[in-house]
Amino acid sequence: MTRFATSAAMAALLAVTPALAQDQVGATLAGHAVLPAFTFSAPPADAPAETWISGRFTAGATPVREPQSLAPRNGLARPFFGQPVQGFSGYAQTRAEDGSLYALIDNGYGSKANSSDILLSFTRIAPDFDRGEIDVLERVWLRDPEGLVPFRIVHEATEERYLTGADFDLEGMQVVGDRVYIGEEFGPYLIELTLDGVVTGVFPTMLEGQEVRSPDHPALRIPAEAGVDWTLPRSGGYEGLALAPDGTLWGMLEKPLLAATGESEGDFLRVLAFDPEARDWTGQSFKFALTDGAVAIGDFNFIDETRALVIERDGGQGHPSLACAEGQTESCFARPAGVKKITLIDTSEIGDDGFVARIAQIDLMDIADPDGLARLETDGNVPEGRFAFPFVTIESVIRDGDEHILVSNDNNLPFSAGRKLGVADSNEIIRLHVPELLSAR
Numbered sequence: 001m002t003r004f005a006t007s008a009a010m011a012a013l014l015a016v017t018p019a020l021a022q023d024q025v026g027a028t029l030a031g032h033a034v035l036p037a038f039t040f041s042a043p044p045a046d047a048p049a050e051t052w053i054s055g056r057f058t059a060g061a062t063p064v065r066e067p068q069s070l071a072p073r074n075g076l077a078r079p080f081f082g083q084p085v086q087g088f089s090g091y092a093q094t095r096a097e098d099g100s101l102y103a104l105i106d107n108g109y110g111s112k113a114n115s116s117d118i119l120l121s122f123t124r125i126a127p128d129f130d131r132g133e134i135d136v137l138e139r140v141w142l143r144d145p146e147g148l149v150p151f152r153i154v155h156e157a158t159e160e161r162y163l164t165g166a167d168f169d170l171e172g173m174q175v176v177g178d179r180v181y182i183g184e185e186f187g188p189y190l191i192e193l194t195l196d197g198v199v200t201g202v203f204p205t206m207l208e209g210q211e212v213r214s215p216d217h218p219a220l221r222i223p224a225e226a227g228v229d230w231t232l233p234r235s236g237g238y239e240g241l242a243l244a245p246d247g248t249l250w251g252m253l254e255k256p257l258l259a260a261t262g263e264s265e266g267d268f269l270r271v272l273a274f275d276p277e278a279r280d281w282t283g284q285s286f287k288f289a290l291t292d293g294a295v296a297i298g299d300f301n302f303i304d305e306t307r308a309l310v311i312e313r314d315g316g317q318g319h320p321s322l323a324c325a326e327g328q329t330e331s332c333f334a335r336p337a338g339v340k341k342i343t344l345i346d347t348s349e350i351g352d353d354g355f356v357a358r359i360a361q362i363d364l365m366d367i368a369d370p371d372g373l374a375r376l377e378t379d380g381n382v383p384e385g386r387f388a389f390p391f392v393t394i395e396s397v398i399r400d401g402d403e404h405i406l407v408s409n410d411n412n413l414p415f416s417a418g419r420k421l422g423v424a425d426s427n428e429i430i431r432l433h434v435p436e437l438l439s440a441r
Helices: 003-020 435-439
Strands: 028-035 088-091 101-105 121-128 133-141 170-176 179-184 189-194 199-204 238-243 249-253 268-275 280-289 296-302 307-313 340-350 356-363 394-399 404-409 427-433
Touching: 028 121, 088 238, 088 296, 088 404, 101 170, 170 249, 179 238, 238 307, 249 296, 280 340, 280 356, 307 394, 340 435, 356 435
Parallel strands: 028 133, 088 170, 088 394, 170 238, 238 296, 296 394
Antiparallel strands: 028 427, 088 101, 101 121, 121 133, 170 179, 179 189, 189 199, 238 249, 249 268, 268 280, 296 307, 307 340, 340 356, 394 404, 404 427
């Protein structure tokens, strides 16, 4: 091999190193709690009457007004009475005074088009691993009575102006003092609110002096050119919003940005810094290289001054032992879960190329369960003494003491069925004993 070829090979190796250079360590199940998929609450008393029924637009643009008149999907018939308590899409690092978790609820049924009858909210929850249940202690509904949202919302003409899943797609949250910050995907925007859910600011995403937009940005009109009018794929906005100990918010995009050609700029994600005191983007950023096979991230939270946890995932669900054979369409998973990882990064180690260091990683598809703590059976050939978290969207992670973390799924009610074939996924929280992961440097 020539010297030039050797150098080229080394450069190619270094180019992929950020995605590969981390230790694989183990995880042990220490607790499992479940919130059933069919869990609903009443809307606020002063919300529009139409919000008592949700899911009317999940079969297409034409509304289905008769409750439970659609054929069941994964065992549940839509539209539903009430507002679903589903889809945990992020944990705030700061806990409530009673120790409960602030958990963000996703935008509803998965898209801007089908979620206009979902009211946006976040909750306070408390997993009880002895009972195996998740207690919902409070639900805070988001509203914009001062008209600060810079576009027309669904409930524009009402007094309280409750926000819906057609206005924003909520994916990551943090609590800073008496303010809540939520990263969303349609703009993507960063939203500032009071602890009781009132909007106090909406900030467009800025990178290198330019606004980052997705195809769902309210200012776009057809035709719009990829890489020019919008540079972030649909459902590619803030999936993780982390709070550093110095008070800086770091928003991690879910999918890679597009170059001017409309092609992806690479298998990495941008992470952008926002100063809550200045209420502005700082201009700081770094890059996170996706692990092999991952297509997106699910959450992002710091564990100390510089180290943070990131959920990485592919688009599959269900245990791979039940993968459909060629021509098979029943009693199998068409696209089983493959990459479901939690990766530890260190933001004090950012290379000249802008990539953050990857330190260690656990596999959520291969968790030790020597004490049989799993509350639900998993369809497929899961080895004895092992546990899998085979969901398409795993979207919440937070440190829980010196040696544990909490992890939760977004169950995409009623469309995801990764635990059991044909059964709508519940919201699950698992407590994992991961001393090697948390101590890795």
